[in-house]
Amino acid sequence: MSLIAAFLLSAAGFAALCLSMQKHQRAVLGASLPAAQSRPYRWAGFGLIIAATVWCMVAFGWARGLTVLCGIATVASIAVIVTLTLQPQMLRPLYRIPRNEDA
Amino acid sequence: METLRQSMSWAHTWTGLLFGWVLYFMFVTGSAGYYDIEIDRWMQPERTAVVDVSDPIPLIEAALERGQAEMPDAIEHMVFLPIDRASTPFIRLFMSGEDEEGKRTFEVLELLADGTNAPEGRETAGGQTLYRLHWTFHYIPRVVGEVIAGLAAVFMFAAIISGIITHKKIFTDFFTLRLSKGQRTWLDSHNVISVMTLPFQIMITFSGILLVVTTFFMPIFVAQYGWGPDTVKTVEKEMFGRFTPVERSGEPAPPLDLRAMEAEFERQLPGESLNFMTVYNPGDATASVRLNGAVADGILRMSPNVKFEAATGEVTDVNPRRVEDSEDVANILEGLHEGLFAGTILRILFFVSGLLGAGMIATGLVLWTKKRRQKLRGDMRAERNLVIIERMNVGVVAGLAMAVAAFFYANRLLPVGLADRADWEMHVLFLTWLACILHSLVRRPEKGWTEQLAMTAGVFLFLPVLNALTSNLHLGNTLPLPGRPGELMMAGVDLWFIVIGLGFAYAARISAKKQVDPRVARRQKKQAVPVPAPAE
Numbered sequence: 240m241s242l243i244a245a246f247l248l249s250a251a252g253f254a255a256l257c258l259s260m261q262k263h264q265r266a267v268l269g270a271s272l273p274a275a276q277s278r279p280y281r282w283a284g285f286g287l288i289i290a291a292t293v294w295c296m297v298a299f300g301w302a303r304g305l306t307v308l309c310g311i312a313t314v315a316s317i318a319v320i321v322t323l324t325l326q327p328q329m330l331r332p333l334y335r336i337p338r339n340e341d342a
Numbered sequence: 343m344e345t346l347r348q349s350m351s352w353a354h355t356w357t358g359l360l361f362g363w364v365l366y367f368m369f370v371t372g373s374a375g376y377y378d379i380e381i382d383r384w385m386q387p388e389r390t391a392v393v394d395v396s397d398p399i400p401l402i403e404a405a406l407e408r409g410q411a412e413m414p415d416a417i418e419h420m421v422f423l424p425i426d427r428a429s430t431p432f433i434r435l436f437m438s439g440e441d442e443e444g445k446r447t448f449e450v451l452e453l454l455a456d457g458t459n460a461p462e463g464r465e466t467a468g469g470q471t472l473y474r475l476h477w478t479f480h481y482i483p484r485v486v487g488e489v490i491a492g493l494a495a496v497f498m499f500a501a502i503i504s505g506i507i508t509h510k511k512i513f514t515d516f517f518t519l520r521l522s523k524g525q526r527t528w529l530d531s532h533n534v535i536s537v538m539t540l541p542f543q544i545m546i547t548f549s550g551i552l553l554v555v556t557t558f559f560m561p562i563f564v565a566q567y568g569w570g571p572d573t574v575k576t577v578e579k580e581m582f583g584r585f586t587p588v589e590r591s592g593e594p595a596p597p598l599d600l601r602a603m604e605a606e607f608e609r610q611l612p613g614e615s616l617n618f619m620t621v622y623n624p625g626d627a628t629a630s631v632r633l634n635g636a637v638a639d640g641i642l643r644m645s646p647n648v649k650f651e652a653a654t655g656e657v658t659d660v661n662p663r664r665v666e667d668s669e670d671v672a673n674i675l676e677g678l679h680e681g682l683f684a685g686t687i688l689r690i691l692f693f694v695s696g697l698l699g700a701g702m703i704a705t706g707l708v709l710w711t712k713k714r715r716q717k718l719r720g721d722m723r724a725e726r727n728l729v730i731i732e733r734m735n736v737g738v739v740a741g742l743a744m745a746v747a748a749f750f751y752a753n754r755l756l757p758v759g760l761a762d763r764a765d766w767e768m769h770v771l772f773l774t775w776l777a778c779i780l781h782s783l784v785r786r787p788e789k790g791w792t793e794q795l796a797m798t799a800g801v802f803l804f805l806p807v808l809n810a811l812t813s814n815l816h817l818g819n820t821l822p823l824p825g826r827p828g829e830l831m832m833a834g835v836d837l838w839f840i841v842i843g844l845g846f847a848y849a850a851r852i853s854a855k856k857q858v859d860p861r862v863a864r865r866q867k868k869q870a871v872p873v874p875a876p877a878e
Contacts, residue, residue, distance in 0.1 A: 242687050243651055253517075256516075256517075257516075260514075260517070262518070263512075274344045280857070295406075298817070302640075302641050302674075303641060303688075305682070306641065306678065306688065307539040307688060308692075309542060309545075310688060310691030310692065310694075310695060311691065312541075313538050313539050313541075313542065313691070313694075313695060313698070314539075314691065314694065316517075316538045317538050317698075319517065320517050320519050320534055321519075321540070323517055323519070324519045324520075324521060
């Protein structure tokens with residue numbers, strides 16, 4: 240369970256970081272967002288990865304936790320890259336929030 | 343003037359190629375090492391008896407009694423309990439003594455719970471030999487192997503650092519993987535694999551250097567202690583304080599109170615589980631006892647222990663798992679390298695990271711040839727050399743995977759009575775690899791890749807079937823299902839064969855698709871227009 244949570248936190252973190260980059264916004268949305276709308280994703284991304292780190296250290300102890308985090312982060316980031324490369328539209332739901340704000 | 347990035351690019355390219363094949367071999371066999379014990383068990387499926395260790399005291403007593411019968415005047419008797427990923431499912435009894443000339447002798451027995459001999463298995467090289475390949479290379483002397491492995495690790499470390507500097511846009515291209523773009527795709531894959539697994543790669547390489555570092559200090563030892571067969575022994579004794587036996591008194595010892603010692607062990611080292619115990623001068627009044635916890639219970643590569651005076655049961659020394667000095671930094675790094683502490687999931691992550699390391703080197707090797715091919719400009723001799731490297735890459739990369747699979751086939755198909763059977767399992771591995779390299783030399787690389795990748799996929803996918811045909815430890819019995827515990831340790835090996843097989847099948851499909859050049863395909867389509875049948 241703790242491992243799944245760690246994976247979800249770091250995958251969400253990498254996905255948010257990925258979506259904060261204009262190049263990948265074009266792939267996912269078809270258009271890039273203005274910098275002001277991208278910034279929250281960057282902060283969310285770093286925040287989630289820090290959260291995953293803290294979570295691992297709390298759940299497994301700091302030594303084992305950091306080891307687990309490195310492995311989980313590798314798998315999570317590769318999962319994000321593969322999704323972005325093969326099925327970019329799958330990341331689209333993550334853009335709903337700012338667009339709702341616009342509307 | 344050359345910029346730092348340019349000079350690093352040069353360093354990365356040439357150190358990469360120089361040791362690329364060696365490092366690929368080290369990553370593949372080393373990754374298999376994360377499942378060394380699982381492979382050991384897979385290779386001796388007839389030895390399935392599992393000893394219940396919930397109450398270890400009677401087991402230890404039975405084993406010690408056996409030790410007294412076998413070697414009553416031993417220097418030490420050591421009893422290993424089969425906890426967690428123990429190397430056999432049985433109790434192991436190590437006995438060491440001295441022969442008439444004062445030389446140490448060693449004997450190992452594998453025992454059942456009542457102290458009788460465990461069933462023998464077939465002779466096999468096992469997972470241990472497979473995993474040792476990554477620094478012994480099997481056919482060469484130990485020191486030479488360690489020097490090659492150490493140099494390769496140093497160059498790998500240089501390649502990692504120069505690679506990071508050469509990678510122009512490590513953050514901008516963090517998530518970038520462009521498909522169907524030829525060399526660009528290879529570069530992206532190489533970068534993505536390397537960057538995503540960077541913590542693992544740095545850890546494994548640096549700790550790898552540390553693991554063989556004593557070999558590199560050899561000249562210093564030789565200068566100080568002279569050149570001779572006992573040099574290493576003397577150095578180790580002085581450096582690590584090897585145990586020196588106490589003279590036996592000849593007085594018989596009172597019986598050991600193991601229960602009290604076990605209770606004291608648990609009180610002194612809470613949270614540690616008893617893994618093995620040693621009796622020095624067993625049966626003698628001077629006897630002493632040491633109870634050890636499991637190395638695998640923590641990342642720090644040490645076995646916490648409590649020492650006792652055997653006669654009185656008095657505690658003489660306690661060594662908890664604690665980071666104390668700089669040597670422990672090495673112990674932590676080596677602990678991470680070996681991953682003994684890893685449970686099921688973490689072990690999977692270690693194995694996957696190791697395989698990705700192999701993938702990083704494989705993509706790097708292909709990239710190397712792609713870049714060279716662009717710059718050829720009609721230089722005939724350079725082209726001939728490049729063709730050889732391109733073709734060798736096929737046999738080295740895809741062929742090694744097939745060779746490892748062949749090793750598992752050899753374990754099941756070589757006759758059980760064959761002389762030097764364990765050696766022959768290894769010969770099969772290397773002969774298969776050689777055959778793949780020879781095959782790759784006579785095939786066009788595109789064809790060679792597809793054929794060898796597809797073949798590798800096939801042999802891996804068939805392994806679980808072979809296992810089912812030749813043993814009872816197949817997925818039908820080992821897979822944990824609701825209502826039965828199964829044997830995850832064994833099922834895992836077969837499941838990995840399937841996953842690896844599917845991975846190679848996917849790679850073979852990509853390789854086969856890529857071969858069909860769109861222009862050629864169009865031309866073939868035109869030709870395929872039905873020719874009117876000649877009138878009869």
